Amino acid sequence: MLKLIExxxxxxxxxxxxxxxxxxxxxINQLLEVGFxxxxxxxxxxxxAIPQMRDTEEVLGLLDLHGxxxxxxxxxxxxxxxxxxxxxxxxxxxxxxxxxSETFQKRNTNASIRQALNTVEEIQNLCEVKxxxxxxxxxxxxxxxxxxxxxxxxxxxxxxxxxxxxxxIISLSDTIGIADAGLIGSLLGLQISAFPHIExxxxxxxxxxxxxxxxxxxxxxxxxxxxxALKGFGGxxxxxxxxxxxxxxxxxxxxxxxxxxxxxxxxxxxxxxxKLAGFVFNP
Numbered sequence: 001m002l003k004l005i006e007x008x009x010x011x012x013x014x015x016x017x018x019x020x021x022x023x024x025x026x027x028i029n030q031l032l033e034v035g036f037x038x039x040x041x042x043x044x045x046x047x048x049a050i051p052q053m054r055d056t057e058e059v060l061g062l063l064d065l066h067g068x069x070x071x072x073x074x075x076x077x078x079x080x081x082x083x084x085x086x087x088x089x090x091x092x093x094x095x096x097x098x099x100x101s102e103t104f105q106k107r108n109t110n111a112s113i114r115q116a117l118n119t120v121e122e123i124q125n126l127c128e129v130k131x132x133x134x135x136x137x138x139x140x141x142x143x144x145x146x147x148x149x150x151x152x153x154x155x156x157x158x159x160x161x162x163x164x165x166x167x168x169i170i171s172l173s174d175t176i177g178i179a180d181a182g183l184i185g186s187l188l189g190l191q192i193s194a195f196p197h198i199e200x201x202x203x204x205x206x207x208x209x210x211x212x213x214x215x216x217x218x219x220x221x222x223x224x225x226x227x228x229a230l231k232g233f234g235g236x237x238x239x240x241x242x243x244x245x246x247x248x249x250x251x252x253x254x255x256x257x258x259x260x261x262x263x264x265x266x267x268x269x270x271x272x273x274x275k276l277a278g279f280v281f282n283p
Contacts, residue, residue: 003037011234025062142179171201185217201225
């Protein structure tokens with residue numbers, strides 16, 4: 001079964017002007033009607049680091065989950081954030097950013113990769129106790145702009161360590177849109193074949209013109225979990241190219257449906273979500 005993960009959190013978090021809590025909740029409630037497998041709705045991180053997400057708990061209290069098949073995912077950056085998120089039974093998944101790049105790991109979570117792996121172990125153990133599922137994002141998973149060491153072997157080594165910790169879902173992330181379709185297909189295919197018991201996803205940032213070819217390459221390699229954001233909003237604020245954003249969900253859907261995948265999307269609700277996105281991100 002193919003899973004679509006909609007990421008309003010990623011779309012919103014870099015916007016400097018604070019989005020009203022009620023507006024955030026209304027938008028996410030509309031997304032919950034569409035039929036996505038998961039909605040990445042917020043994060044339990046320091047409000048100093050991500051001020052836009054300081055109202056995640058309040059947003060959660062305004063969500064209407066009745067009748068929605070979608071599950072909720074919240075991003076955390078340390079054990080304390082994971083403990084906070086685990087207080088809420090509505091949250092199904094905790095997402096943690098582990099980087100292939102030492103520089104980016106320090107920038108993102110103020111920790112080394114070794115320290116971050118220790119945090120992954122702590123959060124994985126907490127998830128097992130609290131009935132949550134950890135999704136580990138391998139950021140800079142296709143290369144980095146810092147000159148840090150990178151190779152498919154480094155990626156495989158981290159995946160092996162995560163496997164040893166009991167992590168069941170790993171999403172390979174192209175944080176700055178550096179990878180072409182060939183690398184995406186090759187790397188995903190290698191990991192999927194080497195670790196068939198792990199659910200691999202793709203969280204890819206891209207220029208708009210390249211989205212379809214990247215999605216087709218990932219699907220051909222066996223990837224059945226794709227992240228996106230309506231209209232491609234968001235992405236890495238460190239990307240120099242303003243056109244490099246999240247995968248536009250509407251393009252992801254069109255590409256996968258044209259390849260024969262049944263995504264279970266309610267097209268009427270999706271159209272309403274697209275209208276609302278225009279208001280939320282272009283008020």
